[in-house]
Amino acid sequence: MVTPDTEHAKIIGWVHEVRDLGGLAFFLIRDRTGIIQVTIPKKKASEEVLAAIKGVSRESVVQVTGQVKAMEKAPGGRELLPSSFDVLSRSDSPLPLDVVEKVPADLDTRLDVRFLDARRPRVAAVFEIRSAVLHAVQQFLHKREFTQITTPKIVAAATEGGTELFPIAYFEKEAFLNQSPQLYKQMMMAAGFEKVYEIGPIFRAEEHNTTKHLNEATSIDVEVSFADHYDMMTLLEEMIITTYEHISQTCQDQLANLEIEEFEVPKGPFTRLPYAEAIEIAAKKIDEPIKYGDDLGSAAERAVGEEMGAHYFITDWPSSIRPYYAMPYEDDPSICKAFDLMHPRMELSSGAQRVHQYDLLVSQIIAKGLSPESFEFYLRPFRYGMPPHAGFGVGAERLVMTMLGLQNIREAVLFPRDRHRLVP
């Protein structure tokens, strides 16, 4: 690591650039903290150093010891004059991707060699911010006394019916990768945990390749007892704003690397737009036919988002297009206590007050054409004292993607999994 403020320093890092001017050779050495220049006046350098620097390729890992001196023209205003120079790991040439970013690469090439791609400061910045986002969420929920839980990813039943599941051979049994911790976090409400969260992988065997879907994603799941959908919208809004504030305060260097000059923290309260009004806005603005009772497709989402111009909630959804576990309004069961949190570009989160009454839940499962028998393990807790509860799930990648203005959701995950990509 670069420790430049001592007179005699040892640095280990990647050879970012090499310049050989005959009598003088320059190496820019890069690590996580920045770049330092190693200057080698060939007449003064030792035999060993001169032998070592011969043919050192870019992106090799080297260890250099020597004296640090002020040098105005060098990056960071300092340079290192080496007394030793060792190549720890030599890089092949040519590189499959240019780390210095002179040559723009397409996303597929970048993902094939993510280990090189992520050496670029603007890519590293995305993943440092992603880490800070997860940290901010964990802190936010910890302060509010949430219990961090872990639910199984190998399950016997689908959350919302049998589609879009990856099957697993689990010894003699058929099993699936869980598409959401929904049923498990609700069971924890029955267990009396009152406030739980989980950050973990979810899996969807969605066949369509889009710029905003992944087959393996990270979900931030929250569930709270004795709460309704209004409480959840308030909590979620606070969580989003707090997370943006944390990034704004702690990730200035990373935002600069991403050339985000004005990082805007969303302002609360977020507008709560009833679904019926969202449909009206969409119907006016898009060419496709859309009517009450339809889901909002990408075009409709964009149209409404453009109109709203900031984060907002869509509330009061038709019960017909929400899952069986969403609570219908008592005075009008055709709509339910569900909401989506929207970024102007796309949906970030879905949530709802949940049905906590066994009989109502069974009838809603049947109404969706599903079989209560498949949900026996989930339904059982509702027969032994289930508190009213509500919750939401946030897609971590979409949160990062919209926060940083990334074009493709694959830019927000280190090793994306999609219809065609399973490696690396």
Add this chain to the structure above:
Amino acid sequence: MVTPDTEHAKIIGWVHEVRDLGGLAFFLIRDRTGIIQVTIPKKKASEEVLAAIKGVSRESVVQVTGQVKAMEKAPGGRELLPSSFDVLSRSDSPLPLDVVEKVPADLDTRLDVRFLDARRPRVAAVFEIRSAVLHAVQQFLHKREFTQITTPKIVAAATEGGTELFPIAYFEKEAFLNQSPQLYKQMMMAAGFEKVYEIGPIFRAEEHNTTKHLNEATSIDVEVSFADHYDMMTLLEEMIITTYEHISQTCQDQLANLEIEEFEVPKGPFTRLPYAEAIEIAAKKIDEPIKYGDDLGSAAERAVGEEMGAHYFITDWPSSIRPYYAMPYEDDPSICKAFDLMHPRMELSSGAQRVHQYDLLVSQIIAKGLSPESFEFYLRPFRYGMPPHAGFGVGAERLVMTMLGLQNIREAVLFPRDRHRLVP
């Protein structure tokens, strides 16, 4: 929620116990924060309250409003005299598990109805402590500037060869559930991240059912560049001690619920016992034949653990019984820079300095009878500048299990997955 310090209070919780003495009825109402007594003098109570309390079964969820009064004999020294009493969710009788713990239940019954089991304070305590353990680890690594990463759980290749993997049908391709983030966290070292961690699920299709193995577990994975196995043992030791300290400071109530009167924080430095000496100890103490070059089985682990009496490391393992990615000692390649962190009862963590040299890594993969072609995606980064690095993985369940003296690892996970258990 119980808000007992106001004169007029609203409480929501589970009916923990009911006693009807004719003229007086008592309900103990339980929530996450404790128990409060609701007292109903039948002559003074309203018609509505008297109607509502008729036949209320234990473990139903009720909402009660009324006046809080000091009452010496009641739990917490207070009681609530209700002006309203509503049953929000009625519980069936009999209960499949006694929450009041008068009847001991076997583990299988408990796991079948985890939602009831986890209402018991001693079970809830385990999962609150588990949450605090994960939080302590996250804080510890955050303070040391680690980047929190997410690596894929759906992968194309095994980490350590083809055994013990769950196969997945991933569209047209064959894929597997990842048994460890090992290869991915190493690739992040090639990407220049220097310090990374991940807390996430790992999957092993191990057929044997034991009290210390799970088929789906939670792994705390750490990897650091420019570090060796000694650095990692120091870091891991600090992490374990800090985590114990955090539990000792923040989980007194939970420890009391578990009847752990003296919670001992391990003292550093942990003894570093060379493997050769561990084998000698085991050979003296156990009946089974064991010799240099053998793995330590359960009996050997227990025998050495008994001798050591505290957390310790086993170091300097024969290269033949460690994975291909463990770095051999330069002066004696028959042993390697690998270590295990041991609790007297069992192994908690494995770690090592890793091989960072491409040629050595390829030859070690071949020496283990594996094919370098299967590891192309992993080997490639080693050709473009891989720093020296080291790391470890800790089993979160084993950490909780040994910390709390649990007998079966299934007690440390909400919804365990084993050879026979896939539900709930």
